[in-house]
Amino acid sequence: MxxxxxxxxxxxxxxxxxxxxxxxxxxxxxxxxxxAIETPRQVIETVVVERGRYLARTAGCNDCHTPGYAGSGGAVPETNWLVGDSIGWQGAWGTTYPINLRLFMQQLTPEQWLIVARKPARPPMPWFALRDMTDQDLLAIYHYVRSLGPAGEAAPSYLPPGEVSATPVVKFPG
Structure with a gap:
């Protein structure tokens, strides 16, 4: 009672x-x-984008793909994140440059991104970290990067071994 x-x-x-x-x-x-009241779809999209932001930060994407990020201890405004860099990474493989992910992702569908993200890449890109992520994590990164919008310029192109870079490089012994 x-x-x-x-x-x-x-x-x-x-x-x-x-x-x-x-x-x-x-x-x-x-x-x-x-x-305004967010629809369930908007809430899901917000959660996915925030997850992608978290993954991009903690997986070290900014360390190479955002100019000045590592050297400043991450004190780069988010508006400048993931625009690529002209500092090359040079070793026995040649010279690679961190691509402008904000321009690159605009050209890909989610399905294409899943394929590209799991393919081996030239050093020092830790492609195996992406390979081992779940589809959901990779898609969260994809949607986050796309949410930033296109910005910046394309990074310099890969240079084969022996070609001299016109930009500063980090040299790996080899």
Whole structure:
């Protein structure tokens, strides 16, 4: 019997609170517009993009693909993230440059990205880290990078072994 009384009292209390909230909201509606309500799809997209942002930061994407990121301890505005770099990485394989992911991702479908992300890449790209990620993680990175929009210029092209770079390089012994 006590459970019914408690449940009934709770229902009356909740009904009263709900009525008070709707009444307060209605009285304020003349003063200001109610905030937009996100659809479930928008909420999912926001969660996916935030997951991609987290993964891009923690997987070290910015360390190479964002100029000045590693040297500044990550103190680069997000608007400048993942635009590639002109500092080359030179070793026995030649000279590679961190590509501009913001331009690159705009050219790919999600399906194409999953294929590209799992293919071996020239050093020092840790392609095996991407290979070992789940499809959901890779797609989160994809949607995050695309959400940033295109920015910056294309990075210099790969140079075969023996060709001299016109930009600074980090040399690997080899």
């Amino acid at each position: 006590k459970k019914r009384i408690i449940c009934g009292s709770a229902a009356i209390l909740l009904t009263g609170l709900s009525a008070a909230m709707f009444s307060a909201a209605a009285s304020r509606s003349h003063e200001q517009a109610a905030p």
